[in-house]
Amino acid sequence: MLQIVIWIVKLLENGMRTIELAGTQVPVVGQGTWHMGEDPRQRAQEVAALRQGLDLGLRLIDTAEMYGEGGAETVVGEAIAGRRDEVFLVSKVYPHNASVQGIQAACERSLKRLRCERIDLYLLHWRGRYPLAETIEGFERLREQGKIAAWGVSNFDLDDLQELAAPDCATNQVLYNLEARGIEFDLLPWQQRQCMPLMAYCPLGQAGAMLCEPALSEVAARHGVTSAQVALAWALRQPGVIVIPKAVRPQHLQDNAAAEALRLNEEDLALLDAAFMPPRRKQSLEMV
Numbered sequence: 001m002l003q004i005v006i007w008i009v010k011l012l013e014n015g016m017r018t019i020e021l022a023g024t025q026v027p028v029v030g031q032g033t034w035h036m037g038e039d040p041r042q043r044a045q046e047v048a049a050l051r052q053g054l055d056l057g058l059r060l061i062d063t064a065e066m067y068g069e070g071g072a073e074t075v076v077g078e079a080i081a082g083r084r085d086e087v088f089l090v091s092k093v094y095p096h097n098a099s100v101q102g103i104q105a106a107c108e109r110s111l112k113r114l115r116c117e118r119i120d121l122y123l124l125h126w127r128g129r130y131p132l133a134e135t136i137e138g139f140e141r142l143r144e145q146g147k148i149a150a151w152g153v154s155n156f157d158l159d160d161l162q163e164l165a166a167p168d169c170a171t172n173q174v175l176y177n178l179e180a181r182g183i184e185f186d187l188l189p190w191q192q193r194q195c196m197p198l199m200a201y202c203p204l205g206q207a208g209a210m211l212c213e214p215a216l217s218e219v220a221a222r223h224g225v226t227s228a229q230v231a232l233a234w235a236l237r238q239p240g241v242i243v244i245p246k247a248v249r250p251q252h253l254q255d256n257a258a259a260e261a262l263r264l265n266e267e268d269l270a271l272l273d274a275a276f277m278p279p280r281r282k283q284s285l286e287m288v
């Protein structure tokens, strides 16, 4: 009962639907950071964007040691300075660092760049050469030391997750958008059955051709919103999904935060299904 009351209070506080991820309520719309920290001339804008996102309730920030080779984590560190308590921080380790010793050193480097003492959720970026058991041991040691609160994986297909067979794996972060919906056949329903939230990356198709598809524009016009907002609401129609669009432009951040409130109806979904076919058979997991 107390849990339900706390959940409702949190929901009302920032007005955004939340989901339980690694034991914490997080908003279903978060913030991505790929390509941040690559150009020093963009740095101030990127820091401001992440802070604006926090103000809008986009409290989950997704980053990785890979992004800008540490540059994105440095930008995140600056953006969350003095606001660490507001943020649910996700970062990722390179597969070539995912040995017991390697993961320890990689995490410590990330923490330094992030200017904080704990990562809330630390993910294996994709599967590499180290045995999964070794990577899990590395994650567990970091958890015992309090350097991470929870761990998970990224770019794992269903067979990888089944081989992992780890109840402590908090999430699987994968490509999911209207153009890449193969996971609806098997991976997504499996994660839903396991109550393992799925973090959908590139939910806007990296703002490419997908957003110009006429069906998307038509649904957007019906609701008086943008195509990007429809794309986010479409992914969020699935229970257990968190979207992590990356945005620097202030209007984009506002639109992304507002997209959570958009509800698509049967007619909208049928139109989108006709333009972006749902999978009819198993498809290998796509990666970007």
Ligand SMILES: NC(=O)c1ccc[n+]([C@@H]2O[C@H](COP(=O)([O-])OP(=O)(O)OC[C@H]3O[C@@H](n4cnc5c(N)ncnc54)[C@H](OP(=O)(O)O)[C@@H]3O)[C@@H](O)[C@H]2O)c1
Pocket: 031, 032, 033, 034, 035, 062, 063, 125, 154, 155, 173, 174, 200, 201, 202, 203, 204, 205, 206, 207, 226, 228, 229, 244, 245, 246, 247, 248, 249, 251, 252, 253, 255, 256, 288
């Ligand atoms: N685990 C993995 O292997 C993996 C792989 C790829 C990505 N990711 C994560 O997922 C995040 C999202 O993916 P992504 O950054 O590749 O692609 P994305 O979020 O699909 O697209 C980002 C692009 O969309 C634009 N945009 C944002 N909001 C918009 C809006 N409301 N209307 C129109 N355009 C909008 C952004 O422009 P502005 O920036 O100019 O606002 C940017 O150009 C990444 O940043 C990263 O954190 C993880």
